[in-house]
Amino acid sequence: MTRPVIVGVDGSPQSRAAAEWGAREAARRGLPLRLVHAWINEPLYAPPVPDEPASRQLLEDHEREVADRHPGLTVSTALLPEMATAGLVEQAADAELLVLGTRGHGPLLGFLLGSVGLPVITHSTRPVVLVRTTSDAEPADQVPGNGGEGDEIVVGLKDLGQPAATLLEFAFTTASARGAAVRAVRAWGAAPSLFGANPPENLEGEERDRHLDLESRHAEELVTVLAPWRQRYPGVPVIEHLRYGNASEVLLDAAAGQAALVVTGRRVRRPLLSMRAGPVTHAAIHHARPPVAVVPHED
Missing domain, CATH: 3.40.50.620 (HUPs)
Structure with missing residues (x-):
């Protein structure tokens, strides 16, 4: 049907x-x-x-x-x-x-x-x-200063299991239909960060090595989760957007560029006293300039 x-x-x-x-x-x-x-x-x-x-x-x-x-x-x-x-x-x-x-x-x-x-x-x-x-x-849904519609589907990824698959399916389907790129956004690091929006530059020794290892691991995980979607949609350009910092701020910053649509998720089953849509989704709903798609997903 x-x-x-x-x-x-x-x-x-x-x-x-x-x-x-x-x-x-x-x-x-x-x-x-x-x-x-x-x-x-x-x-x-x-x-x-x-x-x-x-x-x-x-x-x-x-x-x-x-x-x-x-x-x-x-x-x-x-x-x-x-x-x-x-x-x-x-x-x-x-x-x-x-x-x-x-x-x-x-x-x-x-x-x-x-x-x-x-x-x-x-x-x-x-x-x-x-x-x-x-x-x-x-x-x-126009790009500021450009006058035309954005050419990226910006999707925020947190959990890289089934939730990511659900969001990526929606993002790639949408991007394929309009000839757009997918910008896969993932934040890492403390939230809020003790170092502000940027990773620390003056770390030394073991602390610096641990920081670089964490960044490398998150980058590899993002590449891995995107690999099957690249194969499934070979005509859709993919941009890996990995940034250090608060997840809401990272997603909103990514959406401020060429975004035609921001895709964020909502857990179908949430704890009784938790926010019903999650802090990142709330931030996107209230502050993102382009349209926002809220996609329900299982844990």
């Missing part, structure tokens, strides 16, 4: 940017696009009475805009008679990926009202892509 690219829309500039990004990605992958809108409001203090006709009109407007800009794309719509959190999570289960809109470097807004955004991200069984918007409701 062909999985569609699904976009949650609400009529805001953020959801229009998400719809445009989702349409481009669906066209690249040869997949259909489905626009969905949950028309039952989240239960806040005194939710207004839902307006079903207005919700249907909203979907029709989005569908017409997308069809006009992407005439060869198969586009469908679905009005969800439920609240956004439950409806989007349910829709995501059948999606190749779910695309949502965000605004600025801060909390998720628009139809991700209040506490809706994080539950959608952390309960989805499929990848969720968060798309920022520019002032004209275009996806904010």
